[in-house]
Amino acid sequence: MDCLFCKIIAGDIPSAKVYEDENVYAFKDINPQAPVHVLVVPKTHICCADKIDAQNSVYVAKIFEAIPEIAAQMGLTNGYRIINNCGEDGCQTVKHLHFHILGGKKLPENMG
Numbered sequence: 001m002d003c004l005f006c007k008i009i010a011g012d013i014p015s016a017k018v019y020e021d022e023n024v025y026a027f028k029d030i031n032p033q034a035p036v037h038v039l040v041v042p043k044t045h046i047c048c049a050d051k052i053d054a055q056n057s058v059y060v061a062k063i064f065e066a067i068p069e070i071a072a073q074m075g076l077t078n079g080y081r082i083i084n085n086c087g088e089d090g091c092q093t094v095k096h097l098h099f100h101i102l103g104g105k106k107l108p109e110n111m112g
């Protein structure tokens with residue numbers, strides 16, 4: 001499958017890994033929007049939040065179980081923001097479900 005994040009998970013494209021378990025992979029965003037900017041992805045291909053269903057939502061749960069550990073590892077003791085962009089209007093550019101973790105500074109209040 002021609003998917004950038006599937007290739008990253010497979011190790012075919014290099015990434016700055018920060019966390020990995022059986023279901024979840026996390027790596028530094030190549031174009032960080034904050035001092036800490038990590039992408040957390042399921043190891044299985046799900047295109048976007050709009051395709052989460054009863055069969056695959058366990059991967060979303062696994063991602064959110066991993067996030068506190070990732071945040072602690074990245075030193076985000078004062079909070080952080082989790083963002084998912086979905087589809088055209090959400091400006092999703094990579095069509096493999098991912099959650100952005102942003103932190104390391106006080107983030108802007110504006111959510112768009």
Ligand code: AMP
Pocket residue numbers: 004013015027028029030031032039084085091092093094095
């Ligand atoms: P989105 O716009 O929500 O689809 O986010 C895609 C994110 O992937 C952007 O923040 C990009 O900077 C990031 N990105 C694209 N290619 C890579 C890569 N090879 N390694 C790490 N992050 C990437």
Ligand code: ZN
Pocket residue numbers: 003004005006007044045046095096
């Ligand atoms: Zn994929």
